[in-house]
Amino acid sequence: MIIVDNVLGNLRDDNWKSLLQGATFDYLDLDQWQAQKNRFRAETAQGIELALSLERNSRLQDGDLLLWDETNRKATVARIALQDVLVIELSKVIDQREPANWQTCFELGHALGNQHWPAVVKGTKVYVPLTVAKQVMASVMKTHAFSGITYEFVPGTEVIPYLAPHEARRLFGGANSTPHTHILQYANAQ
Numbered sequence: 001m002i003i004v005d006n007v008l009g010n011l012r013d014d015n016w017k018s019l020l021q022g023a024t025f026d027y028l029d030l031d032q033w034q035a036q037k038n039r040f041r042a043e044t045a046q047g048i049e050l051a052l053s054l055e056r057n058s059r060l061q062d063g064d065l066l067l068w069d070e071t072n073r074k075a076t077v078a079r080i081a082l083q084d085v086l087v088i089e090l091s092k093v094i095d096q097r098e099p100a101n102w103q104t105c106f107e108l109g110h111a112l113g114n115q116h117w118p119a120v121v122k123g124t125k126v127y128v129p130l131t132v133a134k135q136v137m138a139s140v141m142k143t144h145a146f147s148g149i150t151y152e153f154v155p156g157t158e159v160i161p162y163l164a165p166h167e168a169r170r171l172f173g174g175a176n177s178t179p180h181t182h183i184l185q186y187a188n189a190q
Helices: 014-019 099-114 134-144 156-162 165-172 183-189
Strands: 002-004 024-031 039-043 049-053 064-069 074-081 085-089 120-122 125-129 150-154
Touching: 002 064, 024 039, 049 064, 085 134, 085 156, 099 125, 099 134, 120 165, 125 165, 134 150, 150 156, 156 165
Parallel strands: 002 049, 024 074
Antiparallel strands: 039 049, 064 074, 085 125, 085 150, 120 125
């Protein structure tokens, strides 16, 4: 087992791009939930067991270079699969100052909260991670028929560059543990 306690760089870094030309790669494939952890064990595609022990509050990015063997020109790289994100556009509602439009925003917040969907608001966009199937999320949005609000599903890789680290963690690092029912909470409380 190889212990990895820091990230050497990223494939997108200019200094690594030229150095890695002609190198062979071994990938550590992670889902978005595991990539948020700073301590875990995993096996690369070529069967090398790694123990990651990164600094607290750090997280892996897609393309992070974990190991570099300069002699054999072999790099071990994190490859992270991010799920899609529901992107809700509020600009048509916010641009108009009528009370009905603010009511729509409040109702949207209530609908998202009622589903226990975490969200990040940036400017006129609301980003919601997929915590259930796309069809279910689309159905919730269609059921409420919010006036002036549009939405689409966008790949997480297109969204993450616009997010601060704490926002990325909110969208990609824990939505799978979000409760989707009240039954257990109330049953355990009695």
